[in-house]
Amino acid sequence: MKYSEGFIPTLKEDPREAEIASHSLTLRAGLIRKIASGIYAFLPAGIRVLQKIEQIIREEMNRAGAVEIFLPVMQPAELWKKSGRWDEYGPELFRLKDRSDRDFCLGPTHEELITQLAYHDIRSYKDLPLNLYQIQVKFRDEIRPRYGLLRAREFIMKDAYSFCGDEKGLDEIYEKMHTAYSRIVERMDLKFRAVEADTGLIGGKSSHEFLVFAGDGEETLVYCPDCDYAANMEMADFKAPENLQDGSPGINEAxxxxxxxxxxxxxxxxxxxxxxxxxxxxxxxxxxxxxxxxxxxxxxxxxxxxxxxxxxxxxxxxxxxxxxxxxxxxxxxxxxxxxxxxxxxxxxxxxxxxxxxxxxxxxxxxxxxxxxxxxxxxxxxxDFSYPLDTDRCIKCGGKLQIEKGIEIGHIFKLGKKYSEKMDAGFIDRDGKQKPFIMGCYGIGVTRIMSAVIEQLHDEKGIIWPPSIAPYLVNLIVTTSRDSAMADAAEQLYDVLTEAGVEVLYDDRNISTGIKFKDSDLLGIPLRLVIGKKYLESKLIEIQFRKNDEKTELVPENILAFIKDFKSRNIKK
Structure with a gap:
């Protein structure tokens, strides 16, 4: 795309309402715009990032054997009353009435709806196991929306729901989803941990959160670098603390x-x-x-x-x-x-x-x-206390690490929590009616966007991983008034786009300094600069956003270089 034909309204200064880097940078880089408290519009560059995140999620869900569906946002109150969550969920649940005075809600999750669907259409053990997922808008009336997309009132989420005939089947799907979530995060080049977590309002018998390391994250994770133990702060176990006092047993009178x-x-x-x-x-x-x-x-x-x-x-x-x-x-x-x-x-x-x-x-x-x-x-x-960074791992005795993180995903073993309450079940091999053994698996699409920025940014702007960057290449000509440079840029732009390379060609008639600042802010992985070096020796400068390293190539070798970069940096 040519910059002059697009819509990327960048901002020079940090917005006043932005408290953390990801909130500021999503606004400054022209990815989103605030419409109301906790409600945002996504602009073209932001949409491109969202679409790539969704594509990775779809690929991994399909690889794990899940099947995509699409459920309505508006849900009838009677389903939520049947599960008991109409009253349990509290004021965070958006409630509304239709013209006939019937109660509905805007779904923050879809356990009730999917269970009702299964009640009507899954009848026999022969139909199991089944894992259904959707990518859908959710609503939550946050008491204090903040941090941009991290705590918004309207957000996009992938939620999946599995139906099995026994615990063994649930365990198998749960493990597949755990692997799928790990692959999703790994494909975005993020440092993360899957941790044991509380089941909260969703309920069930056990769960894991997927936390991305981030200094300004709202979650605290505890993990052992010497083994695979990890948990959030609420669930973390550790070896009984050692005595910090010296000397012989106390003998003095109180x-x-x-x-x-x-x-x-x-x-x-x-x-x-x-x-x-x-x-x-x-x-x-x-x-x-x-x-x-x-x-x-x-x-x-x-x-x-x-x-x-x-x-x-x-x-x-x-x-x-x-x-x-x-x-x-x-x-x-x-x-x-x-x-x-x-x-x-x-x-x-x-x-x-x-x-x-x-x-x-x-x-x-x-x-x-x-x-x-x-x-x-x-x-x-x-054990009634939170761990300290001096505590030892409950599994191997290694020294625990405590860091901040952002929750981007959460998977649950629901068991019979919803199926029993909603009379949803199947006819088993023995001819008896039995409740579904369920699991649910959520990952925040819009939260991922913010979490990536929170972990991968510097003082100049975003540093997108190639797999979800809005564009792979930012092509800049230092002066469009020079016909030789302008012609070279147009030719290279045509070659790359015809080869399927996603290019943002900055053809604006503005200073090179502003172009470079916007390029750094947007965080596009590769910057190609056609400037004085091209006039002198036909060399095009290539700069990597991740580490600012530079190299130079003649135009004929650029496409092969980019293809090699893609193959090495975008996991499939």
């Missing part, structure tokens, strides 16, 4: 110390001139029946609410208390003589602590030289 105005650990550490590892924290959690539980952990660790909930098998929240509740002295709570508690549970991090400091259950007072078993007991131990 005693009260005055600690005025130290109702948080930072103030206490500063007041006593000690380390957080010498302090035992007491966290109070309450359940729906208003029972209160105490969770103890070393002062340098943070309580993982999800782990506490799984351990007790009930929904918990941080105890908030009230003006009429005088059972606890907030800010000075400790396990010694602690009353009005349903249970006391110790994180593994406290097992080897000794002569530690903890709250005395009275205002402005702590206890020092406290020891487990002698001064108090716990009902049970467990």
């Amino acid at each position: 005693e009260e110390i005055s600690t005025p105005g130290t109702n948080n650990i930072e103030d206490l550490v500063d007041f006593l001139k000690t380390g957080k590892e010498n302090i035992l924290k007491t966290m109070l959690l309450s359940d729906e029946e208003e029972n209160v539980y105490s969770f103890l952990m070393r002062g340098d660790r943070q309580l993982n609410l999800s782990k506490a909930e799984k351990f007790l098998g009930r929904t918990l929240d941080f105890y908030k208390g009230s003006e009429d509740d005088h059972r606890f002295t907030i800010g000075y709570i400790g396990p010694v003589s602690l009353r009005n508690i349903k249970g006391i549970y110790g994180d593994n991090s406290i097992k080897n602590m000794k002569d530690f400091i903890t709250g005395a259950n009275k205002a402005d007072t702590h206890l020092k030289n406290v020891n487990l078993e002698r001064d108090f007991e716990v009902d049970d131990f467990g």
Whole structure:
């Protein structure tokens, strides 16, 4: 395409609303434009990127044996009420009524709809297994849309749904989809990890997130570089922490110390001139029946609410208390003589602590030289904390790494969660009606665009991987007023386009500096420059966007060079 005939409205400055690089660069490079909060229009260059992402996804879904369909965005409320998610999903679900006052929603996912489809059309075990997918617009009424395409209210997603007759069939499809997702991300040259994750509102018995490494990502992933262990922060397991204190077992008697105005650990550490590892924290959690539980952990660790909930098998929240509740002295709570508690549970991090400091259950007072078993007991131990970068891998003992990332995909083993609620099943070999064993598999098309930019950019702009770049080649002539250079550019443009090379020919009558800046901003992998070197020695400069390296070739060798570049850099 010739630049003068296209529509790529670039911006010189970072937009005010952009908080992260990908948001700024999608706007500055003319890929998208904001229409309303969390709603964006895709411009021609952005559409080209989306189409290439979708093509890679389609190829890998088809390779994995999935079959493409297309489901409606608008879904009847009765399906969501049948599954129970009409009320569970909350205000993020876009709800609307038709002229007959019937309730509908704009689908954030399609589990209910696809299960209803299977209910009507999949009847026998002979029809199984089946894996159906679509690439479709989704809607989610985010409370605070931000980060551009990463948290938008309207987005494009590939979602797939598998139907099997048994768990073995689900395991096989799940593994195929895991492989397919890995291949999708690898074909875009991204560094990523597939991690164990919580099933959240989708539900099911297990799931994996696909997280792309990114410094400004909203997710935190924990992984071991020495083996294949990886999990998100909520699910991460690790070996019980080692004791950070030195010396022999504690033998000093516990005693009260005055600690005025130290109702948080930072103030206490500063007041006593000690380390957080010498302090035992007491966290109070309450359940729906208003029972209160105490969770103890070393002062340098943070309580993982999800782990506490799984351990007790009930929904918990941080105890908030009230003006009429005088059972606890907030800010000075400790396990010694602690009353009005349903249970006391110790994180593994406290097992080897000794002569530690903890709250005395009275205002402005702590206890020092406290020891487990002698001064108090716990009902049970467990892993209730988030990992630190000093922790060791639960599988191999290697040192864990903790990094930020962006979730681009999530796969779930749903089991019978939806099929049982919606009476969807099949006739098995024994002639009995049985519920489908289901899985679902989502990957964000528009999220991938932002995640790629977030990982692959520099101070000048985007650095597209060749597989999804809007164009492979950016052809620039330094002055269109020179007829020899202009003719050479036109001839090369014709040769490349006829050979099927995607070229953006910058034929604008503007300064070379602006052309170069826009080229860097757009992030096209190869830049061909016809300038003074061409007039002097018929050489065309080739610059790689990825590393700024340059080489020079005569026009006759350019096409072969580009074909070789494509074969080496675009995976199939």
